[in-house]
Amino acid sequence: MTVTDEAVDAATTTAPVMSAVDVVKEFPVHGGVFGRTIAKVHAVSGVSMSVHRGETLGIVGESGCGKSTFGRVVLRLLTATAGRVELGGEDTATMPNKQLRRRAQMVFQDPYASLNPRMTIGEVLSEPYLVHQGKKQKEVVDEVGELLQTVGLSPEHRSRYPHEFSGGQRQRIGIARALAVDPEVIVLDEPVSALDVSIQAGVVNLLERLQDERGMAYLFIAHDLSVVRHISDRVAVMYLGKNVEIGPKSEIYNRPRHPYTYALLSAVPIPDPKKEKERRRIVLTGEVPSPIDPPSGCRFRTRCWKATDECTTDEPPLRVVAGDDPGHLVACHHPE
Amino acid sequence: MNGRIDADTESGAGSAAIAGASLDSSLLDVGPSRSLFQDAWRRFKRNKLAMFGLFLVGFLVIVAIVGPFLVDDPTKLSKTVFREPPTNQHPFGVDHRGADVLARVVHGIRLSMFIGFIATVLQTVIGIFIGAVAGWYGRWVDTISMRFVDIMLGIPYIILAYAFITVLGRGVPAVILTLALTAWLQTARTVRAGFIQVKELEYVEAARALGVGSVRIMVRHILPNVFQPVVVLMAVGVGAAILSEAALSFLGVGIQPPEPSLGLMINDARSFLGSDPYLLFFPGLAIVLTVLGFLLVGDGLRDALDVKDN
Secondary structure, three states: OOHHHHHHHHOOOOOOOEEEEEEEEEEEEEEOOOOEEEEEEEEEEEEEEEEOOOOEEEEEOOOOOOHHHHHHHHOOOOOOOEEEEEEOOEEHHHOOHHHHHHHEEEEOOOOOOOOOOOOOHHHHHHHHHHHHHOOOHHHHHHHHHHHHHHOOOOHHHHHOOHHHOOHHHHHHHHHHHHHOOOOOEEEEEOOOOOOOHHHHHHHHHHHHHHHHHHOOEEEEEEOOHHHHHHHOOEEEEEEOOEEEEEEEHHHHHHOOOOHHHHHHHHOOOOOOHHHHHHOOOOOOOOOOOOOOOOOOOOOOHHHOOOOOHHHHHOOOOOEEOOOOOOOOEEOOOOOO | OOOOOOOOOOOHHHHHHHHHHHOOHHHHOOOOOOOHHHHHHHHHHHOHHHHHHHHHHHHHHHHHHHHHHHOOOOOOOOOOOOOEOOOOOOOOOEOOOOOEHHHHHHHHHHHHHHHHHHHHHHHHHHHHHHHHHHHHHOHHHHHHHHHHHHHHHHOOHHHHHHHHHHHHOOOHHHHHHHHHHHHHHHHHHHHHHHHHHHOOOHHHHHHHHOOOOHHHHHHHHHHHHHHHHHHHHHHHHHHHHHHHHHHHHHOOOOOOOOOOOHHHHHHHHHOOOOOOOHHHHHHHHHHHHHHHHHHHHHHHHHHHHOOOOO
16 A cells, blocks of 8 residues: 555544645735835635645646645745644744754746756755755765655766756756655645646656655645646645635546536546547636635636525635535535 | 656556656756856857957956066156156156156056955945845835935046045055945946846745755855856956046045056156157056956956856
C-alpha cells in the first residue's frame, strides 16, 4: 500500500498536516488624492480546507478566483485578513519564520522567473542549507548533488546558470529547492501550466514519485482539470474567493454537485471522437463578477442557470448532499 | 515519452507512467556553458569606439601608475627658465613658475585618476545603499529619500559642489568627499528603480518562501540583478568626477598649489593664453582624453550589457 492510499484512509481518522480555517484575504484599493482606501478586493472570502500526510489536494478555478492568493496565505507570504492556518496543529501566525519555512515550501508557476538568473544552480540549491542550517555551499556539495539526482538532473549541473536549462529542467530545479528543507507541505502554484504538454507529464510523474517516497502533502493549484484529475486525491473547486465544492477526486469528476463544477467539467474535451460528439457542453454566460463588489448570497448566481431568489438572499453553506460520500461538500441551494 | 497524461486514466496508470519518465536522457543535455560576462565582453569587443575608449583608459592608467617614476618632480622649480615652449629637455614646455609641464601633467593625471576612482566608489556605495533601502522598503522611506534626491538634483551641480566644499575645506580628501556626496543621486535613482522592478519577481518571492532574510535577499538576489546600469554609471562617473575635480580646482576651491592638478594648471595658463598657448594645450588635452576614454567605455558597456537576460 502506498503512502497515498494510506492518506485517503487516514483522512477521516488522523489530524491533518495543514488546515486552513475561514481564511479571508482582502486587498485594499487605494485611490483619490490622498491615497485613501476606497474599496477592497475580496480575493479569498472564508475558505477552509485541510490536507493530510501524503495526500494531494487539487485546487481548481478560473484566473482570479483566489486560488494562488490562498496558497500564499497558507505559506504566510501574504498575511491573512482573518482566519487562521495551522501546520500540524500549530497556528502559523505565531510560528517563527524559519520554522514555518522548514515545514512548508512552495513551487512556483513560472520556471523562467522563479530562479535568480545570477545564481548558479549550486548556489540556488545550497541556499536552503545556509539559511536553515548555517552550512556553506562547500559543505553541502553532496546534498545538492543528491537533490539534483532526485529530480532527474545530474550533479555536474550545479555550476550552470538557469538560462542554460529548459523550462522543464528549471521546474525540476524549483522542485529540488523546495525539497531541500524536507517540508511537510508543498504548495504547488500551477507548477506545470507554463510547460509544454510533452514536458508536463515528466514533472507531474516526478511529483508523484517524490510524494510516494517522502510522504509530503501537496496543495496543487491549477486550472488544468486533467492534470488535477491525474495527481489529486481530493479536489476543491473555487469561484470568486469561495470554495464552492470539495471532495474525493472520483466524486467531483463523476458526480459534480455544484453547477459551476458541472460547467467546468463539461468544458473538458474527451479524447474519443464518438464520446466527444455526445458531450453536452454548458457554456456559461457573462463574465466573472468583480471581486471588489461580489454578488450577494451565492457568488455564482449571476451566471447560474438554476439561480432563484433564495440564492440572492442566502449564502449557501458547504454541506453534504444526501447519499454522497461524507467528504463531498457542496455550497449550493440547488445541487445537481 | 510514454508517460502521457490522459484525462480518462485514474491514478492507477500513474505509477506506470512514473517509470517511463523518471530517467529521460534529454534531461541531462544542457548546452555549452558560457557566462554572462563572456557574452558582454564579446559584444563590447565588437564596438570599435568602446575599444578605443578602453585603450585610452588603459594607456592613461599606465601613465598614472608608471609615469611619475619617469618624469621630474612636478614641484621642482627652475630658477632660470620660465614659460618656455616645448624643447627636447621639456617636451611639454616649462610653466610660469619654472616647473616642467610634462611632469605636472603626468602627476595631474595620476591625481585625477585617484580622485575619480575613489570618489566614484564612494558615491556608488552611497547610491546603492540609499537606492536599495528606498526601493525595498518603499512607502515613506522611499518618499523622503527620493524627494531629497529631487531637491539635490534641482540645484545646479557646480553650485552644489561649491557649497559642499566650502563646508568641507580644501585639499584632496575634501574634494573626494564633495564629489562623492554630490554624485550619488543618479546611482540611487537607478538602483531604486531596479529594486522596485526586481522585488516583485518570482525568484524574490521564492527566496522569501525559503526563509531568506531581507538583507540577504537585497544583497544576493536583487543587487546582482540591478547592477548592470550601475556599472555603466560608474564608468561614466569616473570621467564626470575627473571633470568636476578640474572644475573645482579651476575655480580655486579644489586642489591647492603646489599639488599638480590639471584644473589648476588650466587656471594658471589662462593668463598666458595669448603668448604661451601650449601651457593650456597639454593639461587640456589630458583632461579631454581621460574623460573621453571613460565616457566611451561607459557607452560601450551600456550597449554590451543592455540585453535582456538569456
